[in-house]
Amino acid sequence: MKAGFWVAPEGGDTPMTVMEIGAEPPLRARKLNFLATSTAEEMIRRCRRTAELLPELADALAVQKADRPGRLFDITDYPEDDKELITQTLGEGEVAGVAVLPSGITAQMQEAVMAGVWRIRFTDAEGRLVADYVEVASIPAAVRQACSALPASIDHGAAPDGAMNVMPVLTEIGDRTGRYRDGDPAHIITFSLFPMSPEDMNFLQETLGAGPVQLTSRGYGSCRIVATGIRNVWSVQFYNAMDTIILDTLEICDIPAVAIAAEEDFLDSEARLRDIEEAYFK
Structure with missing residues (x-):
């Protein structure tokens, strides 16, 4: 199973401390x-x-x-x-x-x-x-x-050795964040739909960085929503009962709909x- 966007490679440090999915049942x-x-x-x-x-x-x-x-x-x-x-x-x-x-x-x-x-x-x-x-x-x-103080643009260097698709993904994110306006529908990038090497994911994590917001939702299964270090770019991951990622995405939006009443x-x-x-x- 490919590592999710906010899952560190084996032996690495977790890039962001997030709440454990399913740690405590609803009260x-x-x-x-x-x-x-x-x-x-x-x-x-x-x-x-x-x-x-x-x-x-x-x-x-x-x-x-x-x-x-x-x-x-x-x-x-x-x-x-x-x-x-x-x-x-x-x-x-x-x-x-x-x-x-x-x-x-x-x-x-x-x-x-x-x-x-x-x-x-x-x-x-x-x-x-x-x-x-x-x-x-x-x-x-x-x-x-x-999230108000987060930068709206992405700054990065050359792709690392072993990279496959990270540069087109970064171009897509940069284009979508540059054109995003409040109220626009979310633009979703689903990592399940194209190959991303470990080098791709590591470079993407390092480039986007960790943001100041972490949310979990248990409405329809378990979901973890994490702000990246770029304004309006969110990691949204859905989990099954075994705490395994079943859908791993980035959303370009104000706030992901799964967290909103x-x-x-x-x-x-x-x-x-x-x-x-x-x-x-x-």
Whole structure:
């Protein structure tokens, strides 16, 4: 099996640290069941800020559009019990990730079981929490912010010995990134469709570099989405149950669609959140 774009050759160093696919199963069932326990009932009586937050989230979902900026809800100063209850209520959905902002602050992102609702924790270089938010958006704003400082053009030298197709691939990437405009459909390069030698892949990795965003999605199988060091160029890899790459691609786009909440998700999530509020918080 040919190595994937972000898989190092045998004996080499991993070019980028990414989250392990399938390392932890979704917690959605346990999180939602928690609300039916006596412990949750007692927490709900105490945690009125959580009860006030839920209808605000639902209202934001009702008007949110996939192509519009999201809305942030600052819970940094909420009591710890409220934060825990928010965590339990939102649960863990399909998409999670990490983004390193140009300031050096790291955003740890987890989508809720309600698609389009995200928990974002910001930590400094020492791992200290500096901000805690719930965000209603198709994708957290931190993802775009992290990629905003990336260069838009590719700089590289001559192809190494043993290269086969890396130079045409780099030409294609350079052409597509140069012409890309927000809202354009993604241009996908699938490595399964043409031969790439180890020298090709190594040179491509070195040329594009590692970017500041790593995401995983478990919506339809497991998928790893990694920003390269070039703006709008993403590695998107799909895995089977044995953690083997079955589709290895580069996408030239704003953000790969597999990580983004769709338009219809917002209204579905609004209805689900209002059901939870009605059943447990009133």
